[in-house]
Amino acid sequence: MAPTPVHFFSHGSTMMLGEESESADYWKRCGDEALRRGVKGVIMMGAHWDAEGDRIEVATNPDPKKSPVAYVHPDKYRNYKLNPDLTTAERCIKMLRTQGFNVDGNPSFDWIHDTYLILIRMFPHGCPPTVLISMNARFDPHFHMKVGATLRPLRHDGYLLIGSGGAVHNLYRNRWAPMLRYLDNFAMETPPEGWALEFRQSVEDALTQNSGPRLRRAMTRLMKHPQFRDAHATDDHFMAGLFVAGAAGDPEDEGTFATLEAETWELTNMCNSQFTIGTWA
Template sequence: MVLAPVHLFSHGSTMMLGEPSEAADYWKKAGDEALANGVKGIVMMGAHWDAPHDRIEVATNPKPAKSPVAYVHPSKYADYPLNPDLPTANRCINLLKKNGFEAGGNDTFDWIHDTYLIIIRMFPDPATCPPTTLISMNARFDPHYHVKVGAALRPLREEGYLLIGSGGAVHNLYRNYWLPMLRYSDNFAQVTPPEPWALEFRQAVEDVLTHNRGPALRRAATRLMKHAQYRDAHATDDHFMAVLFVAGAVGDEADEKEEGGRLTAETWELTNMCNSQFTFGNWQAVKA
């Protein structure tokens, strides 16, 4: 069985849409590789949309707008046309229901920067952007729930769909240093080194994602929410759910034979926000 790769992208602050960075360069490279290998579509879980109660939702708005973002000139994103994939959205709903989820469409949802920031960076020419489906989180932020979401959608990889989690390795807005960005529009200023809690949790994320495969990866990813520095690194759980979604998508027993996670790029922002980028698998296996 051959599978499309899966990406875990830490999207960072809104300024990652407007400023050059190592992470942005890798997003573009990942987009180029997807196009070169005939990607069928993108299925993405972001970090800014969660459904209440026991529900999970899939975006079914045929003409979504884009929520405006701060500190980025509108020319960077306002005129970029989105390409929602309604047929695949309905397939995702059916796959989720088949796996026991209370799932449904949301035909009024407008896209937020955690998803379209990545899309624009991956495919700066909108004419090349593959059809895209957005999956919500669930507002209870249960780690096992979100692993199961990724597992339920894993079969799409066999058809050439690219699954992406857009969240953050270390993402605690309350513990960032905002002054250089607010005063000088410099989100990459590192007046001081990152604090020890940020470095510790960042390393824990890399260790889990690069040293585990298959079901062991799923178990290790969920355990990260019990790490001693987890709450320092994630004051809220929303940006960590992408990690669990990805672990579900690449954590089947069959995935033990696939290429494991690779740290492909990294960008620190606002002193303590670590935007680590990970890729699991590769397109060469699909082509073979």
């Protein structure tokens, strides 16, 4: 079958689970379309789980719990039933090992909001079979791109590959006062700062103006961007974008460009851009 689309979602703050937004509406539309197309399951790399050394891990906990979500009422997530796909998790482990990755299952990992926030928004009436892939704590862009490239064949089998990270995600440079005082994460007392606007535009250009192997090179180059460290104080939220570039940057993907479908600014300087590469055939 034709390959499924790939999503690079910026999950933003925890309040993106509790508050309505343009991004949340788009996540829901993506989930509805995936269900309508008979999606087999979801393969996702988030931004809050990494393995040390040269390792990566695949979640194999048959009954994972959910880490608490700050600033969101528990009714928004505590009754949502997670659906780990252990069979496909083992398939992912075998695929990754074949390509030389030092990978194992993690039978005790509990899911974190960076992944289940997206799943709840996409599939509010029931979680599809889902596999979570960890990052590696060295945050090598080529390494994470190869993870996405290795799992890319699952797109031909009806699986939806998602990277959940951030386009501009530097917690140290956000304006937290409106959220802490008034629970208003969307307050914009001032415009975003220039570094945030500059890097946000560079992410859009890299994703929407490049395809195939050129997309992989463009996303890798962003880590040398003059504003990269301003936009990402730590590398973890950008690795999901490299995973996506690997999954959607094959020569077969030449000519298939990403589209920016929704965007939500939070805390003045956090830009939650939502990109999709490809369409359902």
